[in-house]
Amino acid sequence: MVELIDLHKSFGEQKVLAGVNLKIPRGRLTFIMGRSGTGKSVLLKHMIGLLRPDRGKILIDGEDVTDYSPAQWQRLRRRFGFLFQEGALFDSMTVAENVAFPLMEHTRLSRREIEKRVEEKLAVVGLLEARDKYPAELSGGMRKRAALARALALEPEIILFDEPTTGLDPILQVSIMKLIRETQRRFGLTGVVVSHDVPIALQAADFIAMLHEGRVVAFGPPKEIRESDHPFVRQFLRSAFEGCLPGEGSHVQEKHGD
Numbered sequence: 506m507v508e509l510i511d512l513h514k515s516f517g518e519q520k521v522l523a524g525v526n527l528k529i530p531r532g533r534l535t536f537i538m539g540r541s542g543t544g545k546s547v548l549l550k551h552m553i554g555l556l557r558p559d560r561g562k563i564l565i566d567g568e569d570v571t572d573y574s575p576a577q578w579q580r581l582r583r584r585f586g587f588l589f590q591e592g593a594l595f596d597s598m599t600v601a602e603n604v605a606f607p608l609m610e611h612t613r614l615s616r617r618e619i620e621k622r623v624e625e626k627l628a629v630v631g632l633l634e635a636r637d638k639y640p641a642e643l644s645g646g647m648r649k650r651a652a653l654a655r656a657l658a659l660e661p662e663i664i665l666f667d668e669p670t671t672g673l674d675p676i677l678q679v680s681i682m683k684l685i686r687e688t689q690r691r692f693g694l695t696g697v698v699v700s701h702d703v704p705i706a707l708q709a710a711d712f713i714a715m716l717h718e719g720r721v722v723a724f725g726p727p728k729e730i731r732e733s734d735h736p737f738v739r740q741f742l743r744s745a746f747e748g749c750l751p752g753e754g755s756h757v758q759e760k761h762g763d
């Protein structure tokens with residue numbers, strides 16, 4: 506569905522993407538992982554035309570969209586939902602108004618249809634009760650759920666999450682990830698998650714792409730990634746489990762212990 510071919514991107518002297526090849530499988534949840542500053546968000550932004558590559562191609566459903574005009578991208582983007590790190594809600598709007606916003610901007614649905622859609626999406630994320638609250642009155646987890654409802658409002662085929670669990674306590678991290686996973690399955694969405702969280706990724710992902718030094722150095726289901734013999738992948742997984750109590754994560758440490 507989304508295919509990146511030999512994608513290159515530099516900012517001035519800084520080379521960020523150095524030949525990324527990645528096929529995002531349709532209807533599955535793919536995690537993009539890698540160290541901080543390695544270009545995961547930059548990669549995500551190429552998928553929705555917010556950045557243009559210096560070289561390489563972006564295919565969506567087999568169509569080359571690399572040189573789409575801003576107007577073409579804008580139309581295409583209606584098929585995407587986003588939940589960005591800074592994906593702030595509008596503070597001056599209630600939860601329901603926030604979810605309604607993209608519908609008012611991008612559709613010709615009637616007021617009643619919009620209200621119905623907003624209710625549906627708030628029900629999916631368990632926030633119906635908070636519909637008239639303002640973002641400042643919500644906890645961090647509720648804000649993420651509201652942002653998820655907003656991302657779902659346009660009923661996208663593809664949904665992109667940039668660090669959806671950052672800033673939440675470990676229990677909320679798991680519950681948000683579960684919600685993302687359930688929603689993705691329920692609607693058969695193509696999901697892309699950028700995350701640092703190895704245990705969550707190993708549990709929730711259908712596929713994991715490991716980005717390192719500007720390239721995807723490993724791609725596969727969690728089991729394959731776990732068994733990868735790529736030195737960076739091994740180091741990345743091992744670091745995630747360092748500090749665990751003996752026994753926890755030891756399968757990774759045993760396998761990659763050196």
Ligand SMILES: Nc1ncnc2c1ncn2[C@@H]1O[C@H](COP(=O)(O)OP(=O)(O)OP(=O)(O)O)[C@@H](O)[C@H]1O
Pocket residue numbers: 516521539540541542543544545546547548
């Ligand atoms: N618009 C831009 N202009 C200049 N440099 C940029 C721009 N966007 C990103 N960069 C640089 O590209 C590099 C990769 O950034 P990116 O945000 O993609 O990293 P990341 O892997 O998502 O990091 P993190 O995990 O910390 O969020 C960084 O060094 C960043 O400063």
